[in-house]
Amino acid sequence: MKKHGYHHGDLRAALVTAAIRLVAEKGPRGFTAQDAAKLAGVVPSALYRHFADxxxxxxxxxxxxxxxxxxxxxxxxxxxxxxxxxxxxxxxxxxxxxxxxxxxxxxxxxxxxxxxxxxxxxxxxxxxxxxxxxxxxxxxxxxxxxxxxxxxxxxxxxxxxxxxxxxxxxxxxxxxxxxxxxxxx
Structure with a gap:
């Protein structure tokens, strides 16, 4: 997933897709929210615009x-x-x-x-x-x-x-x- 600067597109969907991919690879406890943000191509703080945790x-x-x-x-x-x-x-x-x-x-x-x-x-x-x-x-x-x-x-x-x-x-x-x-x- 490519980073598109501040205007990511559908960041929420990209983060969900990243989480699904990470869980498939590492299990539900094998990654962090920051890992999902990184895979989605955004800084970790961007995740918290859409999800509490x-x-x-x-x-x-x-x-x-x-x-x-x-x-x-x-x-x-x-x-x-x-x-x-x-x-x-x-x-x-x-x-x-x-x-x-x-x-x-x-x-x-x-x-x-x-x-x-x-x-x-x-x-x-x-x-x-x-x-x-x-x-x-x-x-x-x-x-x-x-x-x-x-x-x-x-x-x-x-x-x-x-x-x-x-x-x-x-x-x-x-x-x-x-x-x-x-x-x-």
Whole structure:
């Protein structure tokens, strides 16, 4: 990211992008707000024109991530597609995923983040409802699928599945696990 003097353009977006990149490389605690400012091409004090601190910067990045996850979820037509969209988000949007779920940011401390997180979960719940037949216990299905999708996503995100010797791809494993879960309801 190039420095453009005082008129940076969209400095807020550049700082969020820098934070996401740094988290993907170093983890949510592996960088400073000053590192994000430097990567965005501005002096550290410029960051504080848009964010109170590093946590507020990460909250903005998490909000963006939940909005993107909600969009991905909204495009799915089946429970398998839903699971794969969740998994692909975790792997392809590594920085967002870590900020959203591993940075320890409390959504209730940031109202717009809280709304984005709730909207993403609501989209997930609606996708599960619309792909379910009448008579299914939706609460059990929702909790079970969310646990399954999130667990697989965490394992794939961290590379743990390959590290312990699973030969199939995370996508293949998740699809088989979804079918098994649905068959045992």
């Amino acid at each position: 590093k946590e507020a910067l990460l909250a903005a990045a998490a909000e963006e991530g939940f909005d993107q996850l909600r969009e991905s979820i909204g495009k799915t037509k089946s429970l398998e597609e839903l699971g794969l969209a969740y998994l692909q988000f975790a792997v392809q949007q590594r920085g967002h995923f870590e900020i959203m779920f591993l940075a320890g940011i409390e959504p209730s401390a940031f109202p717009t983040l809280g709304r984005s997180a709730t909207a993403a979960f609501d989209a997930f719940a609606e996708a599960v409802r619309s792909a379910s037949q009448a008579g299914v216990d939706l609460e059990i299905r929702l909790a079970g699928l969310w646990s399954l999708f999130h667990g697989f996503s965490l394992l794939a995100h961290g590379g743990d599945l390959g590290r312990v010797g699973f030969r199939r791809s995370p996508e293949e494993l998740l699809q088989a696990a979804i079918r098994r879960f649905l068959a045992t309801e």
